[in-house]
Amino acid sequence: MSQPTPPKMSARNVNVYYGEKQAIQNVSIDVDTDNVTAFIGPSGCGKSTFLRTLNRMNDTVASARVEGEITLDGENIYSSGMDVVQLRARVGMVFQKPNPFPKSIYDNIAYGPRIHGLASAKADLDVIVESSLRRAGLWDEVKDRLKDSGTALSGGQQQRLCIGRAIAVEPEVILMDEPCSALDPIATAKIEELIHELRGRYAIVIVTHNMQQAARVSQRTAFFHLGTLVEYGSTSEIFTNPREDRTKDYITGRYG
Amino acid sequence: MNAPVSPDALRRQPTDWKGDAMRKRIASRYASERRFRRIGLAAILMSAGFLAYLMxxxxxxxxxxxxRTEIAxxxxxxxxxxxxxxASLRGEGAEAxxxxxxxxxxxxxxxxxxxxxDGAWIAPGAWLVVRDAVKADPAILQKSVTLHLPASAELxxxxxxxxxxxxxxxxxxxEKAGLTSRAINWDFLTSSDGTDPTQVGIWGAFKGSLLTMAVTLLLSFPVGVLAALYLEEYAPRNRWTDMIEVSINNLAAVPSIIFGLLGLAVFLNVLHLPRSAALVGGLTLAxxxxxxxxxxxxxxxxxxxPSIRDAALGIGASPIQVVFHHVLPLALPGIMTGTIIGMARALGETAPLLMIGMRAFIASPPGGITDPAxxxxxxxxxxxxxxxxxFVEKTSAAIIVLLLFLLSMNSIAIYLRNKFERRW
Incomplete structure (x- = not known):
């Protein structure tokens, strides 16, 4: 067997509290670039909460408290030396509801590179915008109307714009929080295709309610229940031969 | 659960959607809808009527x-x-x-x-017209000319x-002799307060209002917006911020004359700023x-x-970038609406300005924000x-000027607000 590559991100014994209430109990998980990782589980199981600890979006919730260790390339992201702003550029995020800025399509993509100083000249920025939109599979649809507002696009296009906006800053990890739950099946298929194409270049973590989607897009799946990580393994194994009864009950639709 | 209900009681009759009772209910619903619409319309008409009467x-x-009335x-x-x-009026020493x-x-x-x-019916200030005529054309000194002199206030x-x-x-x-005429009183727009109604003008007060509003806007807008941003985006939620919030809400309801007393006590008595000045008026109104x-x-x-904040944070914008690139531009139309309301109120305010001495008789327009105004x-x-x-019609004329000032100030603000309004 070949030496496995070290994980891009790894969590060890992570607990998350909202005030007194514990939302995540003792979760340990590794995420790598070669595989798309899916988090599945019933509503309220903590999968989104856990996802948001990976780029410290929970910092914006005053009552949230995180214990344990989460590392990005071996560096603890909750240590005092970690710059949150840079962390969030390296660990990008796509949200459940498409949330483009009420600016032009061009400015939506260009915003991240601009604030991080990734492009000095207009021409560089143009290249970043085009390549990001191409990779987001949106270029052909919007290349003639880059000045139009991003909010004028359809829901699926908006979500791809948001993915394009996330990859424009060349992150290392992309977190997707139920990115297709507000989209129709065709738009969903496009996003799933996009996730396939982005795999290998970025470590991708996707939270989904839709088990078929998890089976389609991911190589590894983590099943969360009541704030604990019940089972984590290769997607095919989780779906065909789960070790835990709770996993089996969930994926066969017994509850959820 | 209480005592068990008999199964008969639980069995419901099918709703009679076509029955008389239902029809009556529908009719009364329509009636109340019509009534409500009429009351609303009456309210609109009443306020429009009041406004029309005022105008x-x-x-x-x-x-x-x-x-003004003029006599030839x-x-x-x-x-x-x-x-x-x-010849002496064409050189350097003309004024002297x-x-x-x-x-x-x-x-x-x-x-x-x-x-x-009847020569007594010309205005006390009529000589100004004669002087200006000579100043404009010294050649008339060799002639006999007809000048239209303003009539006195009584006439x-x-x-x-x-x-x-x-x-x-x-x-x-x-009038019978054909000597009277009516002319636009330009002096009313260019001069200041005076003792004779034929000589008073609105320019001094207008400029005073302009300067006062400028001071008010320059102080209250940035301070107000920054305070709002800090309280919403940065301040921790605790007893102190709760107290500040309550204080600010109460402050907005404090009678304006109290602010005048505050201005008198602080700006004049402690800081010794100039009395009657637009600076102090502006500070008080701010x-x-x-x-x-x-x-x-x-x-x-x-x-x-919040999704916009998430989006910006999610690609690594710092909190201050989130605020200034996204939150503030989106909130600006709302902030401007509040500013329009506040400034309109400040423009019409009298009581606090009386307290800081802005009711003095000022016969010349203020040169700056520290001059009496x-x-x-x-x-x-x-x-x-x-x-x-x-003075009666001068008062009404001044009200027209004030209303025009208010209208133009609000129009500019609404134009700016619509410019910043983003389409979603």
Whole structure:
């Protein structure tokens, strides 16, 4: 067997509290670039909460408290030396509801590179915008109307714009929080295709309610229940031969 | 659960959607809808009626204030008791030469010789017209010319409405002789307060209002917006911020005269800023306006969807970038609405400015924010208190100017707000 590559991100014994209430109990998980990782589980199981600890979006919730260790390339992201702003550029995020800025399509993509100083000249920025939109599979649809507002696009296009906006800053990890739950099946298929194409270049973590989607897009799946990580393994194994009864009950639709 | 209910009671009758009771219910629903619409319409009509009444009474009473009655008087300069070399009025020392002449006596004499005893009906300030005529064209010193001199306040009132019997009679005589005319009173727009209603103008108070509003806006807008941003985006939620929030809400409801007393105590007595100045007026009104802007600003900031904040944070914008690139631009229309309300209130405010001495008699327009000044509403208040009947229409005219000021200020603000409004 070949030496496995070290994980891009790894969590060890992570607990998350909202005030007194514990939302995540003792979760340990590794995420790598070669595989798309899916988090599945019933509503309220903590999968989104856990996802948001990976780029410290929970910092914006005053009552949230995180214990344990989460590392990005071996560096603890909750240590005092970690710059949150840079962390969030390296660990990008796509949200459940498409949330483009009420600016032009061009400015939506260009915003991240601009604030991080990734492009000095207009021409560089143009290249970043085009390549990001191409990779987001949106270029052909919007290349003639880059000045139009991003909010004028359809829901699926908006979500791809948001993915394009996330990859424009060349992150290392992309977190997707139920990115297709507000989209129709065709738009969903496009996003799933996009996730396939982005795999290998970025470590991708996707939270989904839709088990078929998890089976389609991911190589590894983590099943969360009541704030604990019940089972984590290769997607095919989780779906065909789960070790835990709770996993089996969930994926066969017994509850959820 | 209580005692078990019999199965018969649980079995419900099918709803009768077509029955009389249902039809009656529908009819009464429509009736109440119509009633509500009519009441709303009546409310609109009533307020429109009040507004129309206000506008009509203001315009009918006030437009006369922008005109003046003039009497044609023949001035025979060669026979007048003055000696001026017309050449001396073209050089450097023209002002000195002009001010050495007793224009008042000249004008009175000319009026008396032209009109007999009706010469007394020209305005006390009529000599200014004579002087300016000579200044504009020194050649008339060698001629006899007809000048249109402003009539006195009494005659003006008699010409425009009901005046005293003596003035009415004099006006009838002069009108019959074809000597009277009506002209736009440009002096009303360019001069300041005075003792004679024919000589007063609105420019001093207008400029005072302009300067005061500038000070108010420059102070209250940035301070109010920054306070709102800090309270919404940065301040921790604890007892202190709760207390600040309650204080600001209360501050917005404090009667304005209290702010005047505060201004008097702090700006004049402690800081020794100049009395009656637009600076102090602006500071006082800024205290009053700021809470309004803070409250409107906080509501506007709260209304910015959290998804936009998430989006910006999610690609690594720092909190200050989130605020200035996304939250503030989206909240700006709402903040501007609050600012319009606050500034409109400040513009019409009289009471606090009385407390800091802006009710003084100011006969020249302020040169800067530290010069003694008065503002339009205070000027209106002062003129409405005058005994002379000539001030009545001046008061109405000043109200028209104040309303126009307000309208143009709000129009600019609404234009700016619509410009910043983003389409979703």
């Amino acid at each position: 009509i009474s203001m315009l009918s009473g006030g437009l006369g204030g922008f005109t 008087v023949r001035v025979d300069f060669p026979k007048a008791p003055i000696v001026i070399d017309p 030469v002009l001010s050495s002449v007793n224009w008042q006596a000249l004008t009175d004499q000319a009026a008396t010789s032209a009109l007999g005893k 003006d009132v008699a010409a425009k409405s009901e005046g005293q019997p003596a003035a009415e009679a004099a006006y009838a005589r002069l 205290l009053m306006t700021m809470p309004v802007i803070v409250i409107a600003g906080r509501n506007a900031i709260k209304a910015v969807p 008065t503002v339009l509403p205070v000027q209106i208040f002062l003129w409405s208190d005058e005994v002379s009947k000539g």
